[in-house]
Amino acid sequence: xxxxxxxxxxxxxxxxxxxxxxxxxxxxxxxxxxxxxxxxxxxxxxxxxxxxxxxxxxxxxxxxxxxxxxxxxxxxxxxxxxxxxxxxxxxxxxxxxxxxx
Numbered sequence: 001x002x003x004x005x006x007x008x009x010x011x012x013x014x015x016x017x018x019x020x021x022x023x024x025x026x027x028x029x030x031x032x033x034x035x036x037x038x039x040x041x042x043x044x045x046x047x048x049x050x051x052x053x054x055x056x057x058x059x060x061x062x063x064x065x066x067x068x069x070x071x072x073x074x075x076x077x078x079x080x081x082x083x084x085x086x087x088x089x090x091x092x093x094x095x096x097x098x099x100x101x
Contacts, residue, residue, distance in 0.1 A: 008070040037072030040065055045073075 043054045055062040
């Protein structure tokens with residue numbers, strides 16, 4: 001049985017994180033991006049345009065839009081990483097077991 005077509009789509013981790021940040025921090029990080037990344041992210045992630053329409057608006061191939069989104073999101077992730085909740089490092093499992101006496 002498939003997903004309920006009437007239920008809202010699952011939200012990305014980036015969208016969930018953006019909801020938890022103050023608007024000014026997000027806007028500052030977005031404004032710091034180079035224009036080609038900032039425009040692609042704004043149109044696709046904030047305005048919600050499909051990639052094909054973003055490509056048409058920007059006058060670039062869809063592959064270029066996808067690349068700019070990937071790279072721009074990566075840059076945003078790095079800029080906003082300090083606001084992410086800290087994860088507890090997993091304990092290391094020894095690769096060698098101690099000898100039994």
